[in-house]
Amino acid sequence: MKSAEVVRACVVAGLLSVLAAPPEPARAQASPPAESPAARDARMEWWREARFGMFIHWGLYAIPAGQWGGTRAGGTGEWILTNAKIPVEAYEPLRDRFNPVLFDADAWVRAAKRAGMKYIVITTKHHDGFALFDSAGTDWDIGATPFKRDVLKELAAACEREGVRLGFYYSIMDWHHPDYLPRRGWESRSADGADLDRYVGYMKGQLRELLTNYGQVGVLWFDGEWESTWTSERGKDLDAFVRSLQPSILVNNRVDKGRNDMAGLNRAGEWAGDFGTPEQEVPRTGLPGVDWESCMTMNDTWGYRSDDQNWKSSAELIRTLVDVASKGGNYLLNVGPTADGLIPEASLSRMADIARWMDVHAESIYATSAGPFKKLSWGRCTAKPGVLYLHVFDWPEGGLLRVPGLSNAPAGDATLLGSEAALPVRRVDDDLVIELPATPPDAPAPMPVRVVRLPIAGEPEVTVVLPRADAEGVIDLRPEDADITGSHLRYESKYGGSLGFWTNPEDAASWTFDAQPGQYWVSIEVSCTPEFAGSEFVVELGGTSFTGVVPSTGAWGTFTVVRTESILLEDGGPTTITVRPGGEFRGALMNLRAVRLTWAPGEVHEPFPVR
Numbered sequence: 051m052k053s054a055e056v057v058r059a060c061v062v063a064g065l066l067s068v069l070a071a072p073p074e075p076a077r078a079q080a081s082p083p084a085e086s087p088a089a090r091d092a093r094m095e096w097w098r099e100a101r102f103g104m105f106i107h108w109g110l111y112a113i114p115a116g117q118w119g120g121t122r123a124g125g126t127g128e129w130i131l132t133n134a135k136i137p138v139e140a141y142e143p144l145r146d147r148f149n150p151v152l153f154d155a156d157a158w159v160r161a162a163k164r165a166g167m168k169y170i171v172i173t174t175k176h177h178d179g180f181a182l183f184d185s186a187g188t189d190w191d192i193g194a195t196p197f198k199r200d201v202l203k204e205l206a207a208a209c210e211r212e213g214v215r216l217g218f219y220y221s222i223m224d225w226h227h228p229d230y231l232p233r234r235g236w237e238s239r240s241a242d243g244a245d246l247d248r249y250v251g252y253m254k255g256q257l258r259e260l261l262t263n264y265g266q267v268g269v270l271w272f273d274g275e276w277e278s279t280w281t282s283e284r285g286k287d288l289d290a291f292v293r294s295l296q297p298s299i300l301v302n303n304r305v306d307k308g309r310n311d312m313a314g315l316n317r318a319g320e321w322a323g324d325f326g327t328p329e330q331e332v333p334r335t336g337l338p339g340v341d342w343e344s345c346m347t348m349n350d351t352w353g354y355r356s357d358d359q360n361w362k363s364s365a366e367l368i369r370t371l372v373d374v375a376s377k378g379g380n381y382l383l384n385v386g387p388t389a390d391g392l393i394p395e396a397s398l399s400r401m402a403d404i405a406r407w408m409d410v411h412a413e414s415i416y417a418t419s420a421g422p423f424k425k426l427s428w429g430r431c432t433a434k435p436g437v438l439y440l441h442v443f444d445w446p447e448g449g450l451l452r453v454p455g456l457s458n459a460p461a462g463d464a465t466l467l468g469s470e471a472a473l474p475v476r477r478v479d480d481d482l483v484i485e486l487p488a489t490p491p492d493a494p495a496p497m498p499v500r501v502v503r504l505p506i507a508g509e510p511e512v513t514v515v516l517p518r519a520d521a522e523g524v525i526d527l528r529p530e531d532a533d534i535t536g537s538h539l540r541y542e543s544k545y546g547g548s549l550g551f552w553t554n555p556e557d558a559a560s561w562t563f564d565a566q567p568g569q570y571w572v573s574i575e576v577s578c579t580p581e582f583a584g585s586e587f588v589v590e591l592g593g594t595s596f597t598g599v600v601p602s603t604g605a606w607g608t609f610t611v612v613r614t615e616s617i618l619l620e621d622g623g624p625t626t627i628t629v630r631p632g633g634e635f636r637g638a639l640m641n642l643r644a645v646r647l648t649w650a651p652g653e654v655h656e657p658f659p660v661r
């Protein structure tokens with residue numbers, strides 16, 4: 051789309067409607083069932099304002115640190131028992147070697163607080179079942195190690211001193227407890243006599259300890275809920291149990307069975323839990339009315355691995371924090387301390403960089419909500435009543451920052467955080483243009499994101515510019531701009547960006563464009579493996595629909611263009627095109643990389659050249 055030719059289709063709306071209806075799978079949480087919305091808001095308030103927390107994965111697995119029997123085990127460090135197929139009796143002796151004498155709860159909590167993390171969530175028991183606290187119900191716990199000290203007691207005291215909230219991760223799946231089912235397929239331990247109800251009693255005993263002996267717990271962060279033995283009924287019961295002990299606690303959605311894989315938000319339905327838990331990913335857009343927290347690692351492991359040096363840069367971590375906040379979520383950033391009790395230096399140095407960025411920019415993160423823009427070419431936006439924070443990732447040409455479609459008048463000086471100087475702001479058509487310095491001003495620390503504070507009058511109002519035909523009559527609709535409904539379909543950055551996981555025949559992708567009357571040809575760029583090829587798809591446009599059959603392209607990463615018939619649109623204006631499965635469905639529809647509309651004014655019957 052060339053800007054000189056852009057004629058704008060305007061949809062002026064307030065904050066919520068601009069962000070569009072949430073996709074189907076993202077459901078507001080509904081537990082506890084009797085709670086009023088106001089009571090829920092009050093309970094969630096500290097967490098929604100915090101926006102940034104520290105995850106800690108620490109346990110016996112820090113000792114092997116990713117190596118077993120002299121060889122490198124695959125996967126993440128905390129999964130070594132299963133990844134290296136270690137018999138429980140060969141793993142248990144790690145307990146006698148756990149002696150992290152350099153552990154210093156105050157140092158951990160201060161490092162988190164300095165980085166701007168308002169809460170900490172620590173693994174009290176990971177999948178290996180080992181309790182990082184002194185648990186009366188078992189000697190598979192820290193009390194039975196040479197170290198003996200109750201790490202959680204010390205952390206709870208340090209958090210109390212520093213004003214940081216403490217939360218507890220607790221794995222439902224337990225590879226060690228004899229009553230937990232199912233057994234790993236490769237294990238020799240018999241499952242005879244195992245009793246999952248007894249295991250649930252054991253869990254409740256430990257949770258009672260966790261919720262009684264360590265003061266107010268901010269969050270109960272369940273995990274390992276996906277095996278078939280864990281049912282929604284058990285999940286709702288466990289959720290109620292936790293809340294009966296600490297009514298103001300927050301519980302994540304992994305207590306129940308609603309989670310939609312790693313995307314982490316709930317599928318349609320009534321599920322227990324207060325917030326969704328995307329893992330190692332950030333949702334593509336904001337999700338109005340849905341609370342969520344993306345948990346992520348700084349390298350490729352949660353629990354410490356001595357050989358993992360694949361660290362993300364501080365700049366990437368800061369940009370991810372901003373990205374998450376701009377979509378209304380929380381960022382739970384992981385550290386995996388060593389068996390000596392130290393947070394790795396590479397993690398600390400990144401947290402120190404984040405701290406220096408937060409010194410200047412914290413107000414653009416805490417207590418903000420998602421910004422009103424669906425997408426900004428140069429960065430992200432967070433919002434507070436009466437203020438927008440424009441997070442500049444890519445410094446604009448000549449310093450002219452275009453804020454697309456913002457109709458509000460400025461209500462005070464725009465400034466760069468960290469500077470007092472007022473930045474000139476003017477209106478150009480539907481946009482506000484802010485004059486930044488031509489190049490980013492020097493800063494005492496690396497600043498991968500600069501932030502403009504823009505006071506505005508009233509609720510943000512944004513004019514959405516819909517895609518429109520370019521000079522050659524072409525409208526390209528991108529997968530990342532699709533409005534998705536359903537449960538599984540989602541944008542993937544693989545293969546140059548495409549829509550994938552189209553495994554539910556109810557899932558659909560649509561785009562709204564600014565149509566001019568005339569004839570349109572539709573072509574879509576798709577991939578599909580031979581085993582799934584042959585499903586039928588439907589394209590709906592302007593009250594007409596076509597069907598087509600998905601061809602095999604040999605591999606998900608190999609795409610081909612499929613053209614459909616042309617249709618005549620007699621009316622112009624905002625028009626929606628939808629692609630969905632229809633008729634024959636072979637388990638996965640296709641990956642969809644592009645939708646191209648080719649427009650010609652009037653009624654044309656010639657086939658169009660494909661560009």
Ligand code: H79
Nearest residue numbers: 107126128129176273274276311312329345352
């Ligand atoms: O504690 C860290 C990891 O050890 C743990 N969660 C984070 C916070 C984790 N467990 N599993 N995984 C990460 C990846 C495993 C994912 C799968 Fe699945 C389990 C794939 C199939 C079963 C998730 C649940 C996706 C589908 C169902």
